[in-house]
Amino acid sequence: MNQVDVVAHPNVALVKYWGKRDELEKIPASPSLSITLGGLETRTSVTEASADTVVINGKTIADQKILxxxxxxxHQYDIPRLKIDSSNNFPTNCGFASSSSGFAAMAVGINELCRLDLNLVSLARVTRFGSASAVRSLLSGYVTMHPDTEECAPVQLVAPEYWELSVVAAVTSTEPKPTSSTSGMARTVATSPFFEKWVDSTSDDFERCKQAIHRRNFDLLAEISEANCYRMHALMMSTDPPLRYWSAGTMNAIDTIERLRHDRVPVFFTSDAGPQIKAICPPEVLPTVRRALEDTDGVLSTLESDIGNAPTLSAS
Amino acid sequence: MNQVDVVAHPNVALVKYWGKRDELEKIPASPSLSITLGGLETRTSVTEASADTVVINGKTIADQKILxxxxxxxHQYDIPRLKIDSSNNFPTNCGFASSSSGFAAMAVGINELCRLDLNLVSLARVTRFGSASAVRSLLSGYVTMHPDTEECAPVQLVAPEYWELSVVAAVTSTEPKPTSSTSGMARTVATSPFFEKWVDSTSDDFERCKQAIHRRNFDLLAEISEANCYRMHALMMSTDPPLRYWSAGTMNAIDTIERLRHDRVPVFFTSDAGPQIKAICPPEVLPTVRRALEDTDGVLSTLESDIGNAPTLSAS
Structure with missing residues (x-):
């Protein structure tokens, strides 16, 4: 086996992770819950090489985080020098969680190529040292990650088929984010007066969100997810100096979603460390939601997705 | 004396008040610090009438808050039925603190017309029962209000001449705010997990802001004011359901101010319960700041102001 190819998907958290409890072991301070986005793909090949090499979207780059x-x-495992060649069918490094699918794909690919035979807990740990959010991309459907249980490995809450929902991602910018999530989180933990309360309230949201999904209660899921998203951006804005990831396009997209809901279209939004908006809705209203977002000032393009699968492997 | 005319000015807080400690006595939970905006005016006449009547900007309205x-x-004082006739030279009821100048003007006018002879503490209490922020409009220059001192009366920190600064207000909407400050604050106190920490951190900001003004340290004032403003909007967004007062125009105006500062123009922003942005800068860069804001997408118009005076009276 000279090359392993992996297809992995980013995930979007409905109950967000922002801030670590343990910087050394990269353990999040609070539990999180995400959906894996089947329609967005990262294709990654891992091969032996004479020196570690990283190619992203066709360009060789000295990506310090990956290297x-x-x-x-x-240092942990006996692995050779590797070439990583990875491409995304969605914007990279600007709030679409390309690092979640990217690190999940690399971890799975290295595990296979190098015959490390890691179990899920160990694979999650390897993934987490690249990106903690990426751990949730190791599984399909609705996925949880809890710092206090399963050694912080991901757990599938329910499979994609349990509740079919659609996601429309509204791209409002393809510029790289001004502050990386890693350094933004560290700044938040160090300076925000709200951090401790964020951790407490997110634990509450996590329990309620699991219930909403088990019951397939869309209105409750919408309420919890939007409040948690607003509270994460509030947390970011409360740091010193403040972190603001939202732009004019973001506000317009949120206005559009509020207007749709006012017109009785079931839809809610979430947003991560970037100006992009992800709208979540039942599949039957997806065309309506997508059209409304495409007609929104400041929305450059949209992507659509269902709730998707764990990384898939092929070797050659 | 049949009629008293008052000119009063709104104020804009650099360290914000959001949330009451005592709903019965209308006492804010935290100290605040504002500048009185000389260029924005409320002209109010108070006369005896056969029934309480409120005319705002030429229209008789059944304003329940004022009535x-x-x-x-x-109920507190022996006053007759009154006609209040009030006009603003700036947008009303959408985040420009028209209630601050309005209630200050009415309190001062009633005190004069009815010969109540109230001292500042009593006048502040009367004003506070209309709007707590309005208390700061009773004085000129840089004004503080502290729940634990002076019976919550306003205190002039320094006069306008101590440090001449200019304000450019960017109007991004003239729609009334979706949630009034009074009900937004009550919701925040009842539901935000961040409220207690907001109160603590605002008390710190208050002390540091006083120092920045005493030292006329613009960079420090900018840093404290913007962080406090972001933290208030963060607090609002952390309520259940979330309160969002910012719009696309707001984000564009903030982008403009960040760009100006990047180009070494000394300027910072603040924003209250609405989508408007107020830019604060030394007088010599006012034309630059005003032009940049007028060229900003989503900014409908701008208003300019210096740091102004206490309410002025004339009787006829």
């Missing part, structure tokens, strides 16, 4: 992570993995 | 307040004042 340092490869060094860390090599 | 209930008049009833409360009558």
């Amino acid at each position: 340092q992570w490869l060094g860390w993995v090599r | 209930q307040w008049l009833g409360w004042v009558r």
